[in-house]
Amino acid sequence: MxxxxxxxxxxxxxxxxxxxxxxxxxxxxxxxxxxxxxxxxxxxxxxxxxxxxxxxxxxxxxxxxxxxxxxxxxxxxxxxxxxxxxxxxxxxxxxxxxxxxxxxxxxFDRPIAEYVLGLILMYCKDFHGSLALKTKCRWQHRDTERAEGKRVLIVGAGAIGRQIARLTGALGLHTTGIASRARAEDPDFDSVRGSDELLDELPKADFVVVAAPLTEATQGLFDTAAFNAMQPSARFINIGRGAIVKTDALVKALQEGRIAGAALDVFEQEPLPADHPLWAMPEVFVSAHMAGDxxxxxxxxxxxxxxxxxxxxxxxxxxxxxxxxxxxxxxx
Amino acid sequence: MxxxxxxxxxxxxxxxxxxxxxxxxxxxxxxxxxxxxxxxxxxxxxxxxxxxxxxxxxxxxxxxxxxxxxxxxxxxxxxxxxxxxxxxxxxxxxxxxxxxxxxxxxxFDRPIAEYVLGLILMYCKDFHGSLALKTKCRWQHRDTERAEGKRVLIVGAGAIGRQIARLTGALGLHTTGIASRARAEDPDFDSVRGSDELLDELPKADFVVVAAPLTEATQGLFDTAAFNAMQPSARFINIGRGAIVKTDALVKALQEGRIAGAALDVFEQEPLPADHPLWAMPEVFVSAHMAGDxxxxxxxxxxxxxxxxxxxxxxxxxxxxxxxxxxxxxxx
The missing domain is CATH 3.40.50.720 (NAD(P)-binding Rossmann-like Domain)
Structure with missing residues (x-):
């Protein structure tokens, strides 16, 4: 130094x-x-x-x-x-x-962790569904999901990922981190796996959260193979960097129902162009790169x-x- | 017994x-x-x-x-x-x-507590604002609010209110309960006040959550005086019973900007009639009596x-x- x-x-x-x-x-x-x-x-x-x-x-x-x-x-x-x-x-x-x-x-750690926890609860409780029904003045009961016990895979176990693990762990969710190398023990994650284990961990997650920096190792990491490895009921949350995701592969995975939703605060192109298909997808949440602000x-x-x-x-x-x-x- | x-x-x-x-x-x-x-x-x-x-x-x-x-x-x-x-x-x-x-x-305790925590985060992070902008394909950065440190007043310190205090407390919010009588100490709430202190506590709260049963003592408890006592920046959340709230007084308080928002899972009349003014208010969240389900x-x-x-x-x-x-x- x-x-x-x-x-x-x-x-x-x-x-x-x-x-x-x-x-x-x-x-x-x-x-x-x-x-x-x-x-x-x-x-x-x-x-x-x-x-x-x-x-x-x-x-x-x-x-x-x-x-x-x-x-x-x-x-x-x-x-x-x-x-x-x-x-x-x-x-x-x-x-x-x-x-x-x-x-x-x-x-940004704590604000972003709150943002991610909020998005997880939004999906579990279908707040976006209630807000969409509200525009039609439509009363419609639905069963919701329990957040407790859900499995969160946090890709990136740095300061932000760690804080996400703390908050979601405090709410009773199971937390797995993906770091460059696996760790035997960790004070905040239930477990930390190496980046070579990503495709093995993706099928177990209810929520996949990208909290990684954009590097040569993470550029385009979420491609067709990654989305194919996720559960059809799983939701994808990106508060890291847009270019970690191949947006076209994400859009296709959503269109084909291979994943259940995506909440995106960052995009390959920012601002997200007004004619981008993500805007119109009902299970997609878009915000303007503001999760930590x-x-x-x-x-x-x-x-x-x-x-x-x-x-x-x-x-x-x-x-x-x-x-x-x-x-x-x-x-x- | x-x-x-x-x-x-x-x-x-x-x-x-x-x-x-x-x-x-x-x-x-x-x-x-x-x-x-x-x-x-x-x-x-x-x-x-x-x-x-x-x-x-x-x-x-x-x-x-x-x-x-x-x-x-x-x-x-x-x-x-x-x-x-x-x-x-x-x-x-x-x-x-x-x-x-x-x-x-x-x-219902735990599911409702998750629901309430999610609504608090929704307001802090303006998820409803992002979803409204999404319908217009509009990218617009806004500053958000930190949930940590916010003050939650939980009206009703029974099993549901207590669980709300646990989850919001775990996230670093300050929790005050309103019970029939004040308590010197409580394992879950930062403090518990008696129902006679409601009007003194309302001005301090960022979020007011109704988790009380409907009884003679709570019927119409949230009237014009109660909403007047709240901060203009405060949000009101009702997962208790609709008749604890005088709905007309709530609508007026919202229209006149005397409170900043309301998330309602219960209503005096259920289903909420399709022509009710609450449906059209942007800072109002409506769900169909399903918070615990x-x-x-x-x-x-x-x-x-x-x-x-x-x-x-x-x-x-x-x-x-x-x-x-x-x-x-x-x-x-």
């Missing part, structure tokens, strides 16, 4: 890259004594400010601008992403550089960056440092 | 009253060695079979037929209701008789009755005996 000692009293030049439609992140004012903030939301501005920036804060997880601006990043010493996923930053030149990447590990999330992300920046100024090791070869922050 | 010793080997005549559109309850075949089952779903048949029945099993919680058949119930010694609420059976003649009433306490619920209800019937045959005290003056099964 490299430390970054910062000498003297000069202000650190920090480039902040944000999405054009979002505006600059709030809550960075406390930095102004020790840092100069330079904001960009387009390629030309980013190129220009990277010329002098030592630190880059990236608040837009969808952007490719950093890769294109890379030749201009002459003095850069640290990149912080205000997202859990850093897939867009793992282009070869950055991956192979010695510039550390840190992420927002921890901020509880009120105050932007402020919480900035506070986490400010804390890490203070560590960096003091020459201390950075928190949440991504393993750039694996594509995520390894377990402590 | 009265015991009901049953002498000799003669078969007990059991009258079973069920709703016409539901058919007789499943899972009673095991009784046929010791009992003769007589089924009714209309007044004339009920009157006729009550003439000889010693036991009455009531599977239709909405019916007034028992009250009207009362003069014919000459040999009746025990009534079992396959519902948590027994309000329809507490007419004066039965209330003042020495015939015990038992209920389905325990069967997980797959296999009818069989579970019958199994519970069969077990109690065996107790009765052996002359043992009945389980789940309702205090007919208070209108519910008192805490053990």
């Amino acid at each position: 490299s430390t970054n000692r910062q000498g003297g009293t000069e202000r650190t030049r920090i480039a902040v890259l944000h999405a054009e439609d979002e505006g600059p992140p709030p809550g960075l004012d406390s930095l102004l004594g020790t840092a100069e903030l330079m904001f960009a939301s387009d390629q030309a501005t980013l190129n220009a400010i990277l010329d002098t920036a030592e630190v880059l804060m990236v608040t837009d997880f969808r952007t490719n601008l950093v890769e294109r601006a890379w030749p201009y990043a002459k003095r850069l010493r640290w990149i912080h992403a205000t997202s859990a996923g850093v897939d867009r930053l793992l282009f070869p030149a950055l991956r192979n550089s010695d510039i550390p990447i840190t992420n927002a590990r921890g901020i 509880v009120v105050g999330w932007r402020e919480a992300l900035s506070a986490q960056f400010v804390e890490n920046f203070e560590r960096w100024r003091r020459g201390e090791p950075l928190a949440n440092q991504v393993d750039k070869q694996r594509g995520y922050v390894p377990q402590a | 009265s015991t009901n010793r049953q002498g000799g080997t003669e078969r007990t005549r059991i009258a079973v009253l069920h709703a016409e559109d539901e058919g007789p309850p499943p899972g009673l075949d095991s009784l046929l060695g010791t009992a003769e089952l007589m089924f009714a779903s209309d007044q004339a048949t009920l009157n006729a079979i009550l003439d000889t029945a010693e036991v009455l099993m009531v599977t239709d919680f909405r019916t007034n037929l028992v009250e009207r058949a009362w003069p014919y119930a000459k040999r009746l010694r025990w009534i079992h209701a396959t519902s948590a609420g027994v309000d329809r059976l507490l007419f004066p003649a039965l209330r003042n008789s020495d015939i015990p009433i038992t209920n389905a306490r325990g069967i 997980v797959v296999g619920w009818r069989e579970a209800l019958s199994a519970q009755f069969v077990e109690n019937f065996e107790r009765w045959r052996r002359g043992e005290p009945l389980a789940n005996q309702v205090d007919k003056q208070r209108g519910y099964v008192p805490q053990a």
Whole structure:
């Protein structure tokens, strides 16, 4: 782990890259004594400010601008992403550089776990069915499902997957995690299997939850074979990254009744195009990449960056440092 | 507590009253060695079979037929209701008789608690908003709410209310119960207040959940004053009985933005009429009195009755005996 000692009293030049439609992140004012903030939301501005920036804060997880601006990043010493996923930053030149990447590990865990638990209960209790009947003013009793005792397979046993296991486990669901390697014991999962056992575990699950980072190992992981391995009664939940799923294979599995439903917060293409078949499928739930975004999330992300920046100024090791070869922050 | 010793080997005549559109309850075949089952779903048949029945099993919680058949119930010694609420059976003649009433306490607790937790998460995460946007193929990011730390006021601290407190408490929500009397300590609720403190507690709650039986004390309890006491951001959830709520006062409170939403599984009039204003309100969730009805619920209800019937045959005290003056099964 490299430390970054910062000498003297000069202000650190920090480039902040944000999405054009979002505006600059709030809550960075406390930095102004020790840092100069330079904001960009387009390629030309980013190129220009990277010329002098030592630190880059990236608040837009969808952007490719950093890769294109890379030749201009002459003095850069640290990149912080205000997202859990850093897939867009793992282009070869950055991956192979010695510039550390840190992420927002921890901020989204609990909100996302609540979101996933809510979706599981929504399916068990058929809330979407009740809301659809409501539009027709139609009273119709149905039997519902007991959530307790259901089996959840959580693909990705990092900080977010672990929190999902805690909350669903607290409600009496059985939890299995899929990690890069199987583990003999785990404090939060009933069991943790290796990624080579995915196809053996899929047929046992009532709910399959994707909470993995997008890496070479997970890209397109949910394909026809994976959906074929699931039970026809099973529901698929993706709060990870859209490209972990082959969307066409998912749509087909749903159309052919090979799985019973899908709740999707992330998509290969975001926003999901208005003419996409997923919108019209009754057992599909769509939300706009917001599972972790509880009120105050932007402020919480900035506070986490400010804390890490203070560590960096003091020459201390950075928190949440991504393993750039694996594509995520390894377990402590 | 009265015991009901049953002498000799003669078969007990059991009258079973069920709703016409539901058919007789499943899972009673095991009784046929010791009992003769007589089924009714209309007044004339009920009157006729009550003439000889010693036991009455009531599977239709909405019916007034028992009250009207009362003069014919000459040999009746025990009534079992396959519902948590027994309000329809507490007419004066039965209330003042020495015939015990038992209920389905325990069967619905956990399913209803899951249902309520799901509704709380639905509101926090705006699932109903996402489903409404989905009908328009519209991608729209919103900030959501953190469920952890929210305050739930559970009106009714019996078996169902207690289970709601357990599940919501396990998720990190703060739980206050309203019981007939305040309690110094409670294993499941953060605190339990007396019913005289309801109006003091309502302003503190993010979610108000009605899990009380319908009694003289709770009839119309949620009126204009109660809704006025709630926060404009609060949501109201009723899985108890419809008549605990003055529906017109609820509709007005919603229309005027004095509360933020309502999820209703029970109504003053069931089915909810197709032209009722509640159907069209976007922040209202409607379901068809089904919160506790997980797959296999009818069989579970019958199994519970069969077990109690065996107790009765052996002359043992009945389980789940309702205090007919208070209108519910008192805490053990």
